[in-house]
Amino acid sequence: MKKAGRGMQYTKEIKGDRASVKIYCDSFNERIRIDGYSGNLDEVNEMINKAAQEAAAEKVIIKSQREHLHYFIENGYELEAYINGYFHGSDAYFLAKFLTVKRKMSTGWEKSNRILTEVQKLKPEDKYPLYSYSLQRADIDHAERLAGLYKRVFPVYPVPLQDAKYVRKSIESGTIFLFVEKSGEIISAASAEIDKCLRSAELTDCATLPAFRGGGLMKQLLNGLEEELVKQEFYCAYTIARSLSFGMNAAFRQLGYRYGGRLVNNCYIYDKMEDMNIWWKDLSAL
Incomplete structure (x- = not known):
């Protein structure tokens, strides 16, 4: 619900x-x-x-x-x-x-386990061509369009990303948003929420319009965020991904992230309360 x-x-x-x-x-x-x-x-x-x-x-x-x-x-x-x-x-x-x-009480535990088993069979990959698209870093002027993307992809999200004011405040506070656009429309985006004191960052807010999924857009965005984090001397990257999403868990697995466990009934996302998987990566090894 x-x-x-x-x-x-x-x-x-x-x-x-x-x-x-x-x-x-x-x-x-x-x-x-x-x-x-x-x-x-x-x-x-x-x-x-x-x-x-x-x-x-x-x-x-x-x-x-x-x-x-x-x-x-x-x-x-x-x-x-x-x-x-x-x-x-x-x-x-x-x-x-x-x-x-x-x-x-988790209602999706068995299905999440089956997805995780299949994801763990995947091997890390090296490069992810993005065809003719290029990555852009968002500033506050992009907040409205980013909020529009999140509104279309997520009926419900743990934080109010569908609100341009929230996105703008996040950017102002240091969150790094990267996105890809086509014909003036943002079709995919992701962010890194950084903790300057701990030198760690959460890769999050991953969204791609349905028509553009499966082409490696998200992996390229995540790679771009990692490169930016390494430049800024952040060495711990992690994500909290929907346990029921094969695509998102597969993306992080193929990027070399390791599974760290599952948070039961962690938050409302997409259309209900869901379990979330943690994946982490040591960026100092890059």
Whole structure:
């Protein structure tokens, strides 16, 4: 079922006596995500529990450091995925606590497993010719047309990409958008959301109009984003892809990304709540 309306999404930092927590509050996807924490872990856990209750969240996600895995597992969290080198070269572990039974129950797990099995049989490829098309980097003047592309491709998306104001704000904050156009129309686009402190980047917002799929456009865009990230000295790249999309998972597999796990009922995308696969790549090896 499609998600109606658009809930609030924002980041806030909570400071306690002996700890602090950086929380991404996401009422649209009925979750909170802990993007950073420091200090006393018992106080960190208390602040997270209070924030989850206040937000009426169905799922809590923590990006945990390796040395804190046991603590969070002892406090009700489950390991879902990992990203190699996310924290300045150290691994990040995605831990989840499910606050409702429904949120924990995946309806597409078996199909996702079958897709993953087929994807893992694919071999990495070297080059992806783009025929006569060329990549362009977006600026704020392209926000309206990018939003139009996302509106046509995604009836529902975890963040409001169909809103030109949101796209413009993302570009202004440093997100790198690359796109391909034909006859003045943007037909494919993707972005890299960068974290300058951690030197890591999420490749995301991948969209291609149906008539132009299957021609290698997305792989070329992702390659272009990788090249830009390496120039800017970002060494960890990852993506969170729909587990039910053979094409997107195949694209990252063929680009040399490694599977890091699956986030159950992670967000509303396309037309329903879906599981998402994590893929990661060490750009320092390029």
